[in-house]
């Protein structure tokens with residue numbers, strides 16, 4: 022069997038003909054396997070959905086209980102057979118519940134990694150490399166400029182700034198699913214014990230993480246009362262986490278002399294930080310950077326690498342240079358809500374200085 026007979030790119034997403042099922046479809050389909058809860062991968066309106074219990078809970082939270090006709094939780098490591106094809110969910114280390122999907126049929130094994138990272142994340146199970154014939158990867162940060170510094174070092178920059186400017190509120194933009202909670206956990210690991218304040222848009226997902234057993238310490242929602250002058254002063258010197266859009270809008274101007282920070286892999290590009298008015302860029306990514314993409318591709322020992330989205334041509338070119346077959350799939354509809362910003366063209370931008 023040829024790999025393209027087991028999995029093939031279609032306008033709705035990756036399709037497995039012998040099982041009649043799609044993986045992370047971008048259009049409503051009869052049966053879908055979902056790698057993780059970010060909105061470019063997990064969409065509402067499918068007939069049947071198979072995913073980890075955490076991903077199903079995230080989808081129900083975001084889209085309502087009727088997000089799919091039926092749902093079936095799949096535990097990490099569990100194999101589900103559909104039409105003589107075996108599907109196994111393996112942790113991807115990206116966000117809570119994120120999984121790679123191992124597709125196996127007649128001795129051929131393809132791994133659909135979804136979005137993934139290799140750096141340790143206290144809020145989700147670590148990525149497990151699975152040797153395979155074909156490895157399907159994204160390439161959001163598939164350029165040599167994207168070498169992510171250690172997340173704990175970036176977190177230390179935030180905490181140092183809070184100590185240096187105790188009269189200023191530190192407003193940190195972070196994607197509401199995954200990044201925000203990872204940042205809270207990193208802040209706690211750094212020994213910071215004061216309450217961490219959050220924007221209302223981050224509240225429900227954060228509650229879900231806690232309900233799933235992720236310890237985040239004292240988390241408090243910014244209350245409407247804190248919008249008046251007295252309340253604002255009370256948040257001087259505190260850390261407030263909000264969705265990225267909120268760091269630029271009126272919401273953030275309620276706080277006393279705010280320091281605006283943004284936690285994203287894109288903060289590696291200095292021009293992006295400047296353009297967004299970010300004073301304190303924190304290079305914290307939930308996607309593998311250039312070195313980890315390469316290390317992972319070597320580790321899984323696949324001869325063929327299919328690249329779904331991101332810097333597909335650059336990564337395919339590197340694959341060719343080390344004797345592997347790299348094939349951009351040009352899948353449309355991905356670009357992670359959790360990280361990708363389609364308008365960002367890192368090739369045109371200058372790299373930021375690396376953290377000391």
Ligand SMILES: [Zn+2]
Nearest residue numbers: 059136357359
């Ligand atoms: Zn994602």
Ligand SMILES: [Zn+2]
Nearest residue numbers: 061136356357
């Ligand atoms: Zn994505």
